[in-house]
Amino acid sequence: MKKYLILWFFAVILLPLNAADLPAPAKPVKYVFLFIGDGMSLPQRMLTREYLNRMGKEDLRINRLPVHGITTTHCSNSLITDSAAAGTAIACGTKTNSGVLGLDSAGKHLESVAEVARNEGRRVGIVTSVSIDHATPAAFYAHNPGRGNYYAIGLELIAAKFDFFGGGNFLGPDGKDGSLYELAARAGYKVIRDKAAFEALKPGEAKFTLALTPVTYAIDSGKDQISLAEYTAKAIAMLDNPNGFFLMVEGGRIDWACHANDAATVLQEVITFDQAVEVACNFVQAHPGDALLVVTGDHETGALTLGFAGTGYSSFLERLQYQKVSYEKFGAILQKLRDSGNKSFDNVKPLITGYFGLKFDGAPSDPMLLAPHEQARIKTAFERYMGAPYTAAEPESVLYGIYNPLCVTLTHILANKSGIGWNSFAHTALPVSTTAFGKTAEQFSGMNDNTDIAKRLKPLVARLQQP
Ligand SMILES: [Zn+2]
Structure with missing residues (x-):
């Protein structure tokens, strides 16, 4: 009897400590996509889903992906984060104060997943539907205590030497060292400022690309505007290489329309964002075992509710x-x-x-x-x-x-x-939904913190081939 008890002790107490039960170190994934819907939480996704349903259209691609989790968004000094602190948490894996980019709350320099990918010999792309120096994209390349220091942030963008930047024009293009566009060209970037030049751009034509054009809301935009999906497709074409890439794409205007409490504009922004996700999904599907797509939000904006006191249980x-x-x-x-x-x-x-x-x-x-x-x-x-x-x-x-x-x-x-309501012109503390598809997607399920995204992505963007 005693012998069996000893065996039971080894089986139950010691086996879990066996090396076979420890999580295996994450293996690099060749193609890693991170999509961030700024201000996009479940209310924004469900609003768009139900609107599409009423219009006889299929649900968003994001909502049809296989793995979903919940992600908390608080920052170091507030339950309600801003996009700089949330972007830093998602990009670098460390909490910081509102307004701070790429530094922790004590001012210590942090390394983003994009910088890790670049240092590991991968190609890196940053795409957004707002200005390229805005808080969320900047969290991947800048280290500045003030998100509004646009010129300094632009100088950091140039120095980052990521392979592809695409989105809206610099907010603060001019400063003591001259125009950021000229400085970028001098540093070796191919600078593109209109749709014709953008469409003409071919892989291999430029090592570094800075494609910045005016961007407006999807509900207002004409054919001369470069859509987020077009930026995403071009980034993939420019970045693809044997060492793999990391590409971050932000739907930045979802947040702005939520701040303004404009639901019709919000849902068109979510649809536009989802069309960009679709481009990446198709790429992940075409590269089974070699690609991962993660879609998250940085916080909820507007306290959007699917329900209104005046319409009871009905919605329109x-x-x-x-x-x-x-x-x-x-x-x-x-x-x-x-x-x-x-x-x-x-x-x-x-x-x-x-x-x-x-x-x-x-x-x-x-x-x-x-x-x-x-x-x-x-x-x-x-x-x-x-x-x-x-x-x-x-x-x-x-x-x-x-x-x-x-x-x-x-x-x-x-x-x-329409049977919905807004209760704030600012962000809220509602957690966001994180969705994943492809290699190791399942690690993004469950209840997590926004810092966990960077912690999980960084090992995946490790070097694939020795130089
Ligand atoms: Zn915002």
């Missing part, structure tokens, strides 16, 4: 289709009116109906007919916009944030008529 997301332009473009239309001295409310009513589907008169059964209290809210916001300059001071900041009072009132009313 299909009504978001009536909005034809973003809050930003409608704001520009209003500004023209204001600048022309045309301040009549009656003149703006047809524009509101045309661009948002909201009606001032019609059959009482028409769900898009504005109730008297809604018409009063719109008129108040219109008069506020046309009156003294709006400064976002209390108590109006709770109503309008930092936005055009009329635009935000219209997107709020359309959201409520």
Whole structure:
């Protein structure tokens, strides 16, 4: 009996310590993709999924991928992170304070997964739908205590010598050393500033590429704009090589539209982001065993809720289709009116109906007919916009944030008529969803922290071939 007890002891107590039970060191993966939907959590994904469903379309590709997990997003000094601290956590694997890029909360220099990949002989790409020096892309190449130090961040971009940068123009292109575009060209980057040159760019033509063009919201953009999917496809073509690559793609405008509480613009941004994910998915499918795709968000923005006090258990997301332009473009239309001295409310009513589907008169059964209290809210916001300059001071900041009072009132009313609501103009502490597909995807399931993403990706971008 005693003998069996001893055997049981060895079997139960000691076997788990056997080397065979320890996690094997992660093996490098040739192609590693990291997609970040800025401001994208489950509400943004589910809003878009249900809208597509109502329009008779297939769900987002992201939602159809096999592995899903939950990711916490707090930063060192706040439960609610900003994109700099969240980007640093995702890129480097260490928490830091809001506003800080690539440094920990004590100011210590951190190394991003993109820098590890470059140092291991891989090619590296950074793509975004906002300016290339914005917090999320910058977290992969910059080390600066202030996310707003755009010129210094641009100098770090040039010095990083990543192979492909694609996205929106520098926010602070000029400084003491001259134009960042000229400095990049002098440092060996092929600098591309328009779609024709972008389309003409061929693999092997340039070691380093900096392709920056004006980017607008998908709901407003024309064919002359380079889409996130086009940037992603070009990055893959330029980066592919025997040593593999690391490519980060950010859907940065999801966040901006959420800050403005503009649901119709948000869902078009999520769809555009998903089309870029689709390009990477197809590549991962074509390289089984050799590629990994991870899709995450850096935080939720806007406190978006799929439900509204005024619509109870019903939702009418299909009504978001009536909005034809973003809050930003409608704001520009209003500004023209204001600048022309045309301040009549009656003149703006047809524009509101045309661009948002909201009606001032019609059959009482028409769900898009504005109730008297809604018409009063719109008129108040219109008069506020046309009156003294709006400064976002209390108590109006709770109503309008930092936005055009009329635009935000219209997107709020359309959201409520669609059965959804917004409760903040800032980020929230809601965890995000992380999704993965391909080699070692399963390690991204379960409940994790945003720092775990970099911790898991860094061993995967290790050197494939000895130089
Ligand atoms: Zn934001």
